[in-house]
Amino acid sequence: MSCPAGVDPKLWRSLRNGAGRAIGDFGLIKDGDRICVGISGGKDSLLLLMLLVEMQRRAPINYQLVPVTIDAGFPGFNTTTIQNFVADLGLELSIEQTGHASLITTKLRPGSSYCSFCARLKRGALYGAARRLGCNLLALGHHRDDFIETLLLNQFFIGTLKAMAAKTVCDTGDITVIRPLVYLAEEDIITTVRQAGITTVSCNCPVADADQQRQRMKQLLHRLEQEIPQIxxxxxxxLGNVQPRHLLDRQLSKEGTV
Ligand SMILES: Nc1ncnc2c1ncn2[C@@H]1O[C@H](COP(=O)(O)OP(=O)(O)OP(=O)(O)O)[C@@H](O)[C@H]1O
Incomplete structure (x- = not known):
């Protein structure tokens, strides 16, 4: 696909270039890869798929795209809209029906986070689907703002200096998770999806707006951006310019890394 109708071609080019730069910088995709693309129905994963389709057409290498949606079983989750979107891109959506919704209700321990439990189950189901569908990569739609909000959340609430990786091998070693949207700004994704008139789909979970700490980070960053535009x-x-000698990690000192 080229620039979608209605989308500012300059904006589309900048998104495509941003994703291409991430793929190059972190060596995310190589010839022959079979990529399971996690499609939630939200703006980020829909845009991710559009960009991967576009780059597939232009890339000097060959890779296959296998879009997958995990249906957690929340009533009203509209997979037909996602299926149609994927079909319009010339692909077929695999839908994994799971009983996550009821599992969470019965197994969630008091005081534990609904969202974390759901996210763990979803990630497990995505790995399973990727394996079953013969994929070696799993592409997720996390973007720049997800990375830096996670960085702040970990520092403010957990006391660790950590965000996400653009490329990371799962514990069993057979699937590599890639995040090609790492350089893309959330506001650009929102604008593009709006200009393209894409219908997004929500997972319909009962606590859809529950990640309040992340919302607080978003608001904080938004306020700070007024004073520090490049923040x-x-x-x-x-995240790409770590100077361990100027940190306090005793484990790194013990290992002689710093
Ligand atoms: N139900 C799902 N099925 C398949 N992949 C999913 C699902 N939920 C999330 N993902 C994948 O994990 C990524 C991060 O998920 P998260 O729940 O943080 O959503 P998000 O940041 O709101 O992104 P999106 O706009 O794509 O929903 C998504 O971009 C997508 O690639």
């Missing part, structure tokens, strides 16, 4: 890009750059 988001600077925080992302910090």
């Amino acid at each position: 988001k890009n600077s925080l992302l750059a910090a």
Whole structure:
């Protein structure tokens, strides 16, 4: 697909270039890869698929795309809209029916986070689907703002200096998770999806707006951005410019890394 109708071609080019740069910088995709693309129906994963289809057409290498949706079983989750979107891109959606919704209700321990439990189950189901469908990569739609909000959340609430990786091998070693949207700003994704008139789908879970700490990070960053316009890009750059000798990690000192 080329620039979708209604979308500012300059904006589309910048998104495509951003994803291409991430793929190059982190070596995310190579010839012969079979990529399971996690499609939630939200703006990020829909845009991810559009960009991967576009780049597939232009890339000097061959890779296959296998879009997958995990249906957690929340009543009203509209997979038909996602299926149609994927079909319009010339692909077929695999839908994994799971009983996550009822499993969470029965197994969630008091005081535990509904969202974390759901996310763990979803990630397990995505790995399972990727394996079953013969994929070696699992592509997720996390973007720049997800990375830096996670960085802040981990520092503010957990006391660790950590965000996400653009590329990481899962524990069993057979699937590599890739995040080609790492350089893309959430506001650009929102604008593109709106301009393209894409219908997004929500998972319909009962606590859809529950991640309040993340919302607080978003608001904080938004406020700070008024004073420090480059703050988001600077925080992302910090993740790629780590100076361990100027940190306090005793484990790294013991290992002689610093
Ligand atoms: N139900 C699902 N089925 C398949 N993949 C999923 C599902 N939920 C999430 N993912 C994948 O994990 C990524 C991060 O999920 P998260 O729940 O944080 O959504 P998000 O940041 O709101 O993204 P999106 O806009 O794509 O929903 C998504 O972009 C998508 O690639």
